[in-house]
Amino acid sequence: xxxxxxxxxxxxxxxxxxxxxxxxxxxxxxxxxxxxxxxxxxxxxxxxxxxxxxxxxxxxxxxxxxxxxxxxxxxxxxxxxxxxxxxxxxxxxxxxxxxxxxxxxxxxxxxxxxxxxxxxxxxxxxxxxxxxxxxxxxxxxxxxxxxxxxxxxxxxxxxxxxxxxxxxxxxxxxxxxxxxxxxxxxxxxxxxxxxxxxxxxxxxxxxxxxxxxxxxxxxxxxxxxxxxxxxxxxxxxxxxxxxxxxxxxxxxxxxxxxxxxxxxxxxxxxxxxxxxxxxxxxxxxxxxxxxxxxxxxxxxxxxxxxxxxxxxxxxxxxxxxxxxxxxxxxxxxxxxxxxxxxxxxxxxxxxxxxxxxxxxxxxxxxxxxxxxxxxxxxxxxxxxxxxxxxxxxxxxxxxxxxxxxxxxxxxxxxxxxxxxxxxxxxxxxxxxxxxxxxxxxxxxxxxxxxxxxxxxxxx
Numbered sequence: 001x002x003x004x005x006x007x008x009x010x011x012x013x014x015x016x017x018x019x020x021x022x023x024x025x026x027x028x029x030x031x032x033x034x035x036x037x038x039x040x041x042x043x044x045x046x047x048x049x050x051x052x053x054x055x056x057x058x059x060x061x062x063x064x065x066x067x068x069x070x071x072x073x074x075x076x077x078x079x080x081x082x083x084x085x086x087x088x089x090x091x092x093x094x095x096x097x098x099x100x101x102x103x104x105x106x107x108x109x110x111x112x113x114x115x116x117x118x119x120x121x122x123x124x125x126x127x128x129x130x131x132x133x134x135x136x137x138x139x140x141x142x143x144x145x146x147x148x149x150x151x152x153x154x155x156x157x158x159x160x161x162x163x164x165x166x167x168x169x170x171x172x173x174x175x176x177x178x179x180x181x182x183x184x185x186x187x188x189x190x191x192x193x194x195x196x197x198x199x200x201x202x203x204x205x206x207x208x209x210x211x212x213x214x215x216x217x218x219x220x221x222x223x224x225x226x227x228x229x230x231x232x233x234x235x236x237x238x239x240x241x242x243x244x245x246x247x248x249x250x251x252x253x254x255x256x257x258x259x260x261x262x263x264x265x266x267x268x269x270x271x272x273x274x275x276x277x278x279x280x281x282x283x284x285x286x287x288x289x290x291x292x293x294x295x296x297x298x299x300x301x302x303x304x305x306x307x308x309x310x311x312x313x314x315x316x317x318x319x320x321x322x323x324x325x326x327x328x329x330x331x332x333x334x335x336x337x338x339x340x341x342x343x344x345x346x347x348x349x350x351x352x353x354x355x356x357x358x359x360x361x362x363x364x365x366x367x368x369x370x371x372x373x374x375x376x377x378x379x380x381x382x383x384x385x386x387x388x389x390x391x392x393x394x395x396x397x398x399x400x401x402x403x404x405x406x407x408x409x410x411x412x413x414x415x416x417x418x419x420x421x422x423x424x425x426x427x428x429x430x431x432x433x434x435x436x437x438x439x440x441x442x443x444x445x446x447x448x449x450x451x452x453x454x455x456x457x458x459x
Contacts, residue, residue, distance in 0.1 A: 190343020362438020
């Protein structure tokens with residue numbers, strides 16, 4: 001085995017990118033209210049906003065587009081995808097959706113009664129929003145180690161089992177809608193959940209008669225970490241680990257734009273709950289579309305079916321996660337504080353440590369995000385108090401336990417040379433970090449504000 005591993009693919013097509021002058025970058029970010037979501041793609045040099053739908057599809061996936069069956073009902077691509085899900089995950093029922101939030105919008109109203117809690121390791125923004133829009137309350141019960149970026153823990157996405165049971169006991173099982181396990185745990189820094197922890201959650205779920213639903217956008221990356229870090233799984237295949245992992249749940253939602261390696265797609269899959277499946281099928285029609293397409297064209301379903309088979313290849317996962325680890329190592333070398341160990345899909349910079357002079361209500365990670373774009377045309381995203389939002393009852397700004405800047409690496413898109421440019425940009429910013437200022441709102445939407453809010457620097 002060589003010390004450096006080459007990418008397990010050849011580049012067949014390229015898309016030009018351009019670094020516009022710094023004066024233009026400063027003008028562009030000001031025009032959009034210092035919110036990177038408002039920037040045009042042509043104004044970005046390296047785009048680390050998200051890994052959702054931004055990956056490069058393979059020649060096999062592109063060829064699958066050519067055999068798209070666009071029948072309104074009963075598309076053969078639906079049945080190809082159904083067979084893939086059964087083979088890979090082991091679930092009997094599924095409906096496609098246009099993406100993960102479409103899946104949540106369909107199934108959450110069927111599971112949540114007004115005022116109920118949804119118990120998660122750590123909810124992401126859209127999941128939390130959908131829970132609250134359906135009248136529920138999202139509760140984070142991740143282990144304490146997740147909140148300390150300096151601690152090395154192999155499974156920082158794990159539930160705190162004692163806290164989970166204590167919450168159920170104190171509030172009563174009737175007050176809890178279901179348990180959601182996010183793999184990998186995005187808000188904690190792309191951190192994995194162990195099989196051992198999932199088993200313990202399953203024991204509690206059975207004890208209190210609660211369903212387990214997986215938020216499974218990055219399920220293959222989670223399985224890879226289990227193989228590499230959890231005793232007893234080193235000799236198991238990624239496919240075997242995935243099947244065991246999902247065997248402890250009753251269902252899943254998935255934004256397939258991540259580990260499905262497609263530009264658009266999602267799903268709801270259920271193990272064997274036929275009654276819930278019938279309700280899902282009925283609900284998907286007015287919200288997403290007919291149950292055999294659910295917001296996707298036939299060609300999209302075919303690309304997804306093939307992507308789900310490609311994502312479990314160990315060579316691919318080694319390269320994919322290895323690139324993220326490379327960026328993390330290089331940033332650490334120049335003294336940038338990050339969430340350790342490095343997660344599966346992104347490097348999370350600890351902006352609270354890097355910019356201690358900016359308080360949480362002035363959004364230190366967003367300040368760093370703006371500066372990164374000004375410095376090198378790199379677009380990243382804030383995962384902190386700006387994203388967390390306000391208390392739905394009091395309207396008070398919530399303080400996130402972590403103020404993170406997420407450097408999200410698209411799949412099969414950039415080389416390590418791009419990673420080196422990112423490191424160089426941080427090296428320059430680090431020299432003047434004390435000069436960075438916080439931000440406040442000039443326009444603040446009520447729901448998922450960070451997507452379209454406008455900000456202004458605090459003078």
